[in-house]
Amino acid sequence: MTQVFNFSAGPAVLPKEVLQQAAAEMLDWHGSGMSVMEMSHRGPEFISIYKQAESDLRELLAVPANYKILFMQGGGLGMNAVIPLNLLGRVREPATPGPAVIDFVHTGSWSGKSLKEAARYANVNVAASSQAEGFTHVPPEDAWKLTEGAAYLHVCTNETIDGVEYNFVPRVSDGVPLVADMSSHILSRQIDVSKYGVIFAGAQKNIGPAGLTLVIVREDLLEHALPICPSAFHWKNVAEHESMFNTPPTYGIYIAGLVFAHLKALGGVAAMEQRNIEKARLLYAALDQDDFYSNRVDVSCRSRMNIPFYLRDESLNEKFLAGAKARGLLQLKGHKSVGGMRASIYNAMPIEGVQALVDYLNEFAGR
Amino acid sequence: MTQVFNFSAGPAVLPKEVLQQAAAEMLDWHGSGMSVMEMSHRGPEFISIYKQAESDLRELLAVPANYKILFMQGGGLGMNAVIPLNLLGRVREPATPGPAVIDFVHTGSWSGKSLKEAARYANVNVAASSQAEGFTHVPPEDAWKLTEGAAYLHVCTNETIDGVEYNFVPRVSDGVPLVADMSSHILSRQIDVSKYGVIFAGAQKNIGPAGLTLVIVREDLLEHALPICPSAFHWKNVAEHESMFNTPPTYGIYIAGLVFAHLKALGGVAAMEQRNIEKARLLYAALDQDDFYSNRVDVSCRSRMNIPFYLRDESLNEKFLAGAKARGLLQLKGHKSVGGMRASIYNAMPIEGVQALVDYLNEFAGR
Numbered sequence: 021m022t023q024v025f026n027f028s029a030g031p032a033v034l035p036k037e038v039l040q041q042a043a044a045e046m047l048d049w050h051g052s053g054m055s056v057m058e059m060s061h062r063g064p065e066f067i068s069i070y071k072q073a074e075s076d077l078r079e080l081l082a083v084p085a086n087y088k089i090l091f092m093q094g095g096g097l098g099m100n101a102v103i104p105l106n107l108l109g110r111v112r113e114p115a116t117p118g119p120a121v122i123d124f125v126h127t128g129s130w131s132g133k134s135l136k137e138a139a140r141y142a143n144v145n146v147a148a149s150s151q152a153e154g155f156t157h158v159p160p161e162d163a164w165k166l167t168e169g170a171a172y173l174h175v176c177t178n179e180t181i182d183g184v185e186y187n188f189v190p191r192v193s194d195g196v197p198l199v200a201d202m203s204s205h206i207l208s209r210q211i212d213v214s215k216y217g218v219i220f221a222g223a224q225k226n227i228g229p230a231g232l233t234l235v236i237v238r239e240d241l242l243e244h245a246l247p248i249c250p251s252a253f254h255w256k257n258v259a260e261h262e263s264m265f266n267t268p269p270t271y272g273i274y275i276a277g278l279v280f281a282h283l284k285a286l287g288g289v290a291a292m293e294q295r296n297i298e299k300a301r302l303l304y305a306a307l308d309q310d311d312f313y314s315n316r317v318d319v320s321c322r323s324r325m326n327i328p329f330y331l332r333d334e335s336l337n338e339k340f341l342a343g344a345k346a347r348g349l350l351q352l353k354g355h356k357s358v359g360g361m362r363a364s365i366y367n368a369m370p371i372e373g374v375q376a377l378v379d380y381l382n383e384f385a386g387r
Numbered sequence: 388m389t390q391v392f393n394f395s396a397g398p399a400v401l402p403k404e405v406l407q408q409a410a411a412e413m414l415d416w417h418g419s420g421m422s423v424m425e426m427s428h429r430g431p432e433f434i435s436i437y438k439q440a441e442s443d444l445r446e447l448l449a450v451p452a453n454y455k456i457l458f459m460q461g462g463g464l465g466m467n468a469v470i471p472l473n474l475l476g477r478v479r480e481p482a483t484p485g486p487a488v489i490d491f492v493h494t495g496s497w498s499g500k501s502l503k504e505a506a507r508y509a510n511v512n513v514a515a516s517s518q519a520e521g522f523t524h525v526p527p528e529d530a531w532k533l534t535e536g537a538a539y540l541h542v543c544t545n546e547t548i549d550g551v552e553y554n555f556v557p558r559v560s561d562g563v564p565l566v567a568d569m570s571s572h573i574l575s576r577q578i579d580v581s582k583y584g585v586i587f588a589g590a591q592k593n594i595g596p597a598g599l600t601l602v603i604v605r606e607d608l609l610e611h612a613l614p615i616c617p618s619a620f621h622w623k624n625v626a627e628h629e630s631m632f633n634t635p636p637t638y639g640i641y642i643a644g645l646v647f648a649h650l651k652a653l654g655g656v657a658a659m660e661q662r663n664i665e666k667a668r669l670l671y672a673a674l675d676q677d678d679f680y681s682n683r684v685d686v687s688c689r690s691r692m693n694i695p696f697y698l699r700d701e702s703l704n705e706k707f708l709a710g711a712k713a714r715g716l717l718q719l720k721g722h723k724s725v726g727g728m729r730a731s732i733y734n735a736m737p738i739e740g741v742q743a744l745v746d747y748l749n750e751f752a753g754r
Contacts, residue, residue, distance in 0.1 A: 024420035026420075028427040031426055034424055039414050047406050053390065053391035054391065054393055057595075058398060059398055060396070093460040100617075101619065102617070105617075141615070224634055230428065230636055230638070231598045231636025231639055248508070250468030250472075250507075253465065265464070266464040267591055269460075270598070271597070350421070351427055
């Protein structure tokens with residue numbers, strides 16, 4: 021096998037141990053004679069897989085008992101519609117006149133997509149934006165212009181494309197739910213779930229395969245769907261049927277469960293956070309050493325997961341990527357909307373991979 | 388490994404050769420050093436997997452050039468909302484006054500779920516129903532009361548729970564699109580795609596893993612979404628981005644592609660249809676031999692894929708299931724809504740599996 025390190029932003033690298041176990045069990049899960057892919061979602065075998073995954077995730081993130089964990093479909097883009105469809109029926113306190121308003125903080129490409137989609141269903145208030153500065157920071161919280169009686173506040177706590185990560189939990193007024201898109205950093209750092217109304221994440225970064233979408237929702241927020249919300253995406257339905265109102269993406273849940281067990285064996289989220297701090301420190305140090313490379317994000321908001329960078333001389337981009345590929349350092353090209361390079365170093369990226377990239381950065385810079 | 392035959396209605400049995408290949412390629416697809424699960428959906432490796440799957444499916448079903456094939460998420464229940472959200476913006480010809488009407492033929496549990504969901508978005512006309520007779524047949528087409536200028540006609544051409552299958556293509560008025568839920572018999576028999584406006588199918592029966600949903604849609608029907616249609620489920624968006632508007636369920640597409648290649652190697656859909664006719668003949672003959680067992684569906688509408696049956700003496704049900712399980716004949720319990728037994732014998736069920744079930748049916752009946 022070729023030894024590679026895969027810096028894709030998602031779908032992304034998975035723990036080798038997880039893939040090995042999945043391969044070994046592909047034709048016969050635990051003596052059942054069936055692949056997990058072949059199991060009825062209502063049979064005892066799959067139910068046991070689902071329950072273990074749910075319980076391990078609950079433990080890893082210390083999810084309080086009054087929150088439901090939903091294993092859904094539709095991805096982040098789907099959720100951008102599914103969230104307003106589930107929350108806009110909420111009676112707002114204090115009761116405010118006029119149509120519902122959703123507050124957004126616009127910190128990059130993903131919060132931008134979310135607010136554009138939400139505008140189909142309600143008025144959108146951009147409470148703060150760093151667009152004018154090229155999405156290089158989270159606007160200071162004191163300057164946010166929040167709406168009294170907003171339906172909810174939506175933030176993207178790690179912008180995958182722009183490499184901007186929140187290092188604080190936003191404050192909200194009493195009764196305004198905080199909704200967080202944690203797609204690209206969930207399970208990479210400790211969080212206090214109780215501060216959020218809804219947390220959602222596409223699986224294809226730190227959880228498992230694309231096609232699985234995780235939603236963690238406080239129980240009182242299950243009751244407020246609009247009548248136009250499709251029943252398969254109505255959180256209350258999904259919660260009441262333990263994510264089996266619709267046939268769930270069973271194989272994705274199985275792989276996610278293997279990832280959760282693997283994380284637990286490594287010491288859980290606290291241990292992953294320490295590793296991620298160290299990996300990010302190593303990589304940013306190499307980028308900051310001189311001006312051959314640059315990362316434009318404010319130091320206080322730099323993502324530990326997605327690290328975009330530029331070569332001072334962008335005419336060398338192709339040469340840089342070709343040399344990286346020759347060394348097995350894959351998928352370093354930046355998102356087409358921002359250009360440059362990007363290294364995504366999720367939980368499953370070993371420190372050896374980051375070190376290999378750092379060595380190549382130094383070599384290419386002639387250090 | 389335990390030798391079993393898995394009669395689950397879905398997720399269901401997959402070809403052993405496909406699972407073997409998936410296991411062998413799990414850690415390193417074609418020397419890339421990556422699992423398919425780890426590949427960016429925008430990279431050349433996954434694009435090649437996607438394009439081959441699309442092209443093989445197009446060939447297998449002889450999909451005309453003016454139809455798009457979409458690889459989506461959301462399952463059959465999701466599509467029950469996504470279809471009206473995509474079609475109800477259509478200007479109806481002849482222009483009819485009043486709100487849009489969707490015609491349905493109610494032949495069992497799945498068409499029932501579809502019409503209930505569609506009623507969120509339009510008026511529903513049940514053009515014909517076999518509910519009063521216990522869903523044992525497709526109502527004769529001449530008695531269908533279709534609406535002039537309907538937005539579309541929705542049929543479920545194989546009812547998974549009730550075991551009722553269409554043996555004809557419904558007639559529609561000029562300009563009324565025919566929408567068919569083929570979840571549980573797609574790729575099991577030859578079809579004339581050009582007769583349909585939309586064909587959809589959850590993957591978890593004859594295609595691949597749960598979480599992938601196939602939509603085959605005539606191009607002129609891409610233009611009629613309602614403003615409230617989530618952009619991730621707007622067929623036009625999905626078509627224009629070759630199923631990558633949202634990150635698609637990449638691993639599911641990969642497995643589906645392996646299944647498509649496998650079907651081609653076996654001689655395509657025509658060859659599968661002959662095998663399926665033979666398998667169904669064998670099983671119905673055993674059920675019909677005397678009154679120890681019964682299948683209540685009219686002979687002309689019996690499904691080749693999903694075969695519900697009852698024991699004359701239902702007090703023997705548990706004993707029957709226990710004996711079946713002891714012989715490796717799994718998941719034969721009928722759907723909870725109808726009771727009894729059900730054998731799903733999809734493409735991937737070998738004739739040896741059907742023969743093993745027939746042998747057990749005869750043995751249990753004391754023949």
